[in-house]
Amino acid sequence: MPAVSKGDGMRGLAVFISDIRNCKSKEAEIKRINKELANIRSKFKGDKALDGYSKKKYVCKLLFIFLLGHDIDFGHMEAVNLLSSNKYTEKQIGYLFISVLVNSNSELIRLINNAIKNDLSSRNPTFMCLALHCIANVGSREMAEAFAGEIPRILVAGDTMDSVKQSAALCLLRLYKASPDLVLMGEWTSRVVHLLNDQHMGVVTAAISLITCLSSKNPDEFKTCVSLAVSRLSRIVSSASTDLQDYTYYFVPAPWLSCKLLRLLQCYPPPEDGAVKGRLVECLETILNKAQEPPKSKKVQHSNAKNAILFEAISLIIHYDSEPNLLVRACNQLGQFLQHRETNLRYLALESMCTLASSEFSHEAVKTHIETVINALKTERDVSVRQRAADLLYAMCDRSNAKQIVAEMLSYLETADYSIREEMVLKVAILAEKYAVDYSWYVDTILNLIRIAGDYVSEEVWYRVIQIVINRDDVQGYAAKTVFEALQAPACHENMVKVGGYILGEFGNLIAGDPRSSPLVQFNLLHSKFHLCSVPTRALLLSAYIKFINLFPETKATIQEVLRSDSQIRNSDVELQQRAVEYLKLSSIASTDVLATVLEEMPPFPERESSILAKLKKKKGPGAVTVELEDGKERGELNGGGDRGGDAAIAASNASTPSPSADLLGLRSTAPVSGTTPSAGSLLVDVFSEAGPSATSAGVNDDGFLSALHAPEASDSPLVEGPGDSDSAPPTVASEDPAPPLPESDELLNKFVCKNNGVLFENQLLQIGIKSEYRQNLGRMYLFYGNKTSVQFVSFNTTVSCPGELQSQLNVQTKTVEPLVEGGAQVQQVINIECLTDFIDAPLLNIKFRYGGALQNISLKLPVTINKFFQPTEMAAADFFQRWKQLSQPQQEAQKIFKASHGMDTEVLKAKLLGLGTALLENVDPNPENYVCAGVIQTKAQQVGCLLRLEPNAQAQPGEQMYRLTLRSSKDTVSQRVCDLLAEQF
C-alpha cells in the first residue's frame, strides 16, 4: 500500500487509519475506535513515562478520531506537553491538536500561552511560526491579552525572518479583528505601512491584508499607504511577465498581490497628489490595455489570473466614479465578456456591470448592451447567471427602456425558476411604478404580474397598486375597468380577487354606467369568487359589499340578503361573522348621510417609501440596494404629493403596532399587522380569556368594521421611513436637556435581550450599532455611531445615565467621544458596566449633535438587562427538580402565559434561550416539547440562581399557539424581571 509508506514517521497512525478505512460498517468503525481510545487512555495513564514520539503518535490518533466526528475528552494535557518538546514534528502535532480542539479550559489556556511565549522568544523561526499560526488559528481574547503587545514588535523588528514577518502580520490581523481594543498600533503605524516597500513579495502580500483592515478602520492614520501602494502596483504592472520570478503565475506578475493592492486603494478616495493620481491612472490604463493583448498562454489559469486583476481594477474605477474615460472603457471590456465562452466571465461581467449602471458616466454605455443581457436572461443555463442578468436589467432600467425591460421580465417570469420568482415580481413592480409615464400601463403591468405569478405576489405588491390607484384619480376609472375584465376569467388568482374587491368597492361607480358592468353585475362577479377564497379575502369582500351599498343603493337588498344568510351571519369564523353582523346592522339602521360618511372613499395615502422597495432590500440583503436608494427622489412623482396625509396617516399609525420582531432594517414584511389579520387575535382572547393581559392582541381595539379597508397601509412599519417622507425627520428638540427616551426605545431594548450585537437604532442621519460582551458581573459594550450623511456632525456628545434607583444598582463608565463625526464616518465608544445588584430599569443613552445647524437630541435605552449577567449552569434532571421544589414559595415564582408572536421553530427557540445566557438543559423535562434552563445571575452583592421552564403548545393552529413561561429564583424581583423580558421574545 503506497499511501501507508507515505505516512512516514508514524507507522502506528497509518495502520490505524488503514484499519478504519477497512471497516465495513459504522459499528465496526466505532468498535475499532473504542478499542484505540482504550489503548491510548491506558498508555496515557500508565506508569511508564511516554517518550515524545509515542505521545505525538497518540495525540495524532486522537486528532484523527476527532476529525472523524467523535468526541474526544482527554489528551489535551499530553498535547500541551508536546508544545514544550524541542522537536519540530512533536511541537507541530501539539499545536495542531490545540488549534483544532481548542476549548476555553482556563488552566490549559495558561499553559498553552506559556508554551507560545517560549516559542515566540526562542529566535527559532520555525518555532516562532508555529506559535504565531496557533495564535492566528485560535485568536481568543486570552491570547490577545497575552500577545497583542509582543507581536507588533516581532513584525517590525529588523532581524525578524521574512517568513516570521508574514505570519506575524496575519496573526496581528486576527487579533485585531477579534479584540480591536487590545491591539494598539499607534507607534507601529508608520513602520507597518512601510512593509508595503519590503523587498520580499510574500511579506508585502501578508502585510497588505493587515494594512487594508487597519486602513478601513482608521483611514487617516494610514493614508500614507496610498502612495506606497500606487508605486508598488506600478512596479508590478509595468514588469515583464517573467521579471518577478517566483511571484509570476502563468505569465501574470503577482496577480494576488496586485488584487490586494487595488483593494487597499478602494479604502480611499482618489489620490489628491496629482503625480500619484497620474501614476495610478496609468496603471489602470495598462491593466485595461493588457486585457486587449493576445494571451501569453492558452491555459485558463493565465486568463483567470489576468482577469482577477482586471475585475479588481474595474472595481476601483467604479469606486472612484470620477474618470469617465476609464468607466466607459471598463464598460466596453465587460461588454466583450458578456459574450465570452467562459460562463465565469459572463457571470462576473454581468455582476460588475450592475454597479457600472449606477454611475452617471457609464449608465448610457451599459444600456447599449441591453439585447445581450436580455438574451442571457433567456438562454443562460446556470440560474445564478440568469439572476445576474435580471439584476443588471433592473439596474440599467430608466424611462427610455422601462417598457421593454418590464415586458422582457414579465415574459421571463412565465418560465422563471421558482427560486427567483418572488424577487423578479418585486423588481417588476418597482420598475413599473418608478417609470410609469401613464398609469394605465402601470395598472396593466401589475395585474399581469398577478396573473402570471400570483403566488409570488406578496401583500406589499397588491397593497401598493391600491395605494397608487387611490392616490391618482386619473387612473381610477381605468383600474376599475381593468380589474372588472380580469375578474371575468373563470379561474383567477386570489390576489386578483383582493385587488378587484378593493378597487370595485371604491371605484365601481366609475364603470357602473355601462350596462355590461352595472352594479349588480359587478356584485355578482365578485360574489362568484367569494366561496373559493380564504378568510382574509372573504373579509375584504364583505367590506367591499358594504361599500357597494353606499355606492349603489339599488344593490342594498341583494347584499343584505347575502349578509343575512346563515353562511355569513353564523359563520364559524369570528371575524367573518362579526363583519356580517356589523355591516348588516349598519346598512339597516344608519341613515344615507351617516352611511355616506362612514363609507366614504378612502383618503389618499401619505407619501412614503414604497413598501415593495423595502421588501426587496430585505430580500437581497444589505449591500444590494444602493441602486434603488439613490432613486428616492424620483419616486415622489408618481403618487400624489406628500401633503395629503390626513386621516389615512392616523389610521396607519393606529393600525401598525411595532412588533418585537422588527428586524434590523425595521421592515416587518413577515408579520404585517394588516387590518384583516388581527381578527385572529380577537378569537384568541375569547378562547384564552384567562391568559391575562399579555394575550390581548394589539389589533383588537381598532378591529371593528372597515378595518379591512386599511389593509394597504398597514404594511409600513413606523420605523421605516422613506427618504421622501416628511414625518420621518429625526426628533429635533430645541432644548439642550436630554430628550425623553424615544417611544420605541423599550422595543429596541427588547430586541437585544437574547443577543449582544446588532443595530440598536437607525434614522436618516445616524446609525447606532452595538457589540457587547459580559463576564461574571462585568460587561463591556462597544457603541458604533455611524454618520449616514455626507455632512459632518458637530458638537457630537453622548451621555449615559442611570435614572433613579439604577444609580445604586449599576456602575456605568464611559469615555467621551470626539465632538466631530465626519460625513460617512463611524466612531466607537466603549462603555464599561458593573452590575452591583439586580435591577429593572435600563440605563439611558442620550445623543446630541448638530447637523446642518439643527440640534439633534435623541434618547434611547441601552440594552443592558439583568439576564446579561447570567452564567449558564448545567445540571442533571434530579438536581433540577430538587432545586425547583426548593424554590416553591409563591413570591419566588413568576409566570406568564402569552401568545406566540413568531413561529415555534425549535432551533430559533433554542437559540433565543441560549442567547438569554442560561444553559439549556436537555433530557430534563419529561415532556420533550418543553424547554428548561438554568443559570446564575452574577451581581457584585450576590448570586441569584434562576430556573426557567417554557411550555409551548406547538400543536395548536398557527395564530393560536401559546406559551407558558415559569421562572423561579431565590429573589422575587429577579424572577419577575427575567419573566417579563423573556415573554417579549417569542
Place this chain on the structure above:
Amino acid sequence: ITFLTLHFLSSPAIQIRFILIQNRAGKTRLAKWYMQFDDDEKQKLIEEVHAVVTVRDAKHTNFVEVRLYACLSCLQFRNFKIIYRRYAGLYFCICVDVTDNNLAYLEGIHNFVEVLNEYFHNVCELDLVFNFYKVYTVVDEMFLAGEIRETSQTKVLKQLLMLQSLE
C-alpha cells in the same frame, strides 16, 4: 452613504470563512475554519456545501451564493459565496464574502492544489487522508487568519521541504 451593517459584520472582515475539501460522496478531507462555528453548525455547513456544489456541472460557474449566519451571536443571515473547483473526485471549496474577488480565490485554489501535487508527488485523495496533519501545515503556509499568506509555489515548497527534513 448607507451603513447597512456594522463594521464587525461587514467587509473587510475575515476574508475566507472556511476552506473545505470534500469528495463526491461528501466525505470531508480537510476542513479549515476561520470563523467560530460550533460543531453542529460545521456539520450543517459541510452538508450544505456538498449539496450545492455537487449538483453543478462544467456549464455552471465556479461560484455559488449561499446564505449563512453572519455572526454567531446575532441571528442574522447574510449572503456569502462558495468558490469551488473540482479535481477528479475532490471538490476544493473556499467560502468568502460576496464582494470578494472570485477569480483571485479560484486561482488561489489552483495554486494550492499545485503545491499539494508537487509536495505529495502526484497527489491523490489517499495522501490527504494519511497525511492529514501535513495538509494543515500546507494550508497554514499559504492561507493564514483567512487571508492569503504566501503565493509563491517555490517559496512554499522550499519551506515545506525544510520542515520535512526536521525531526
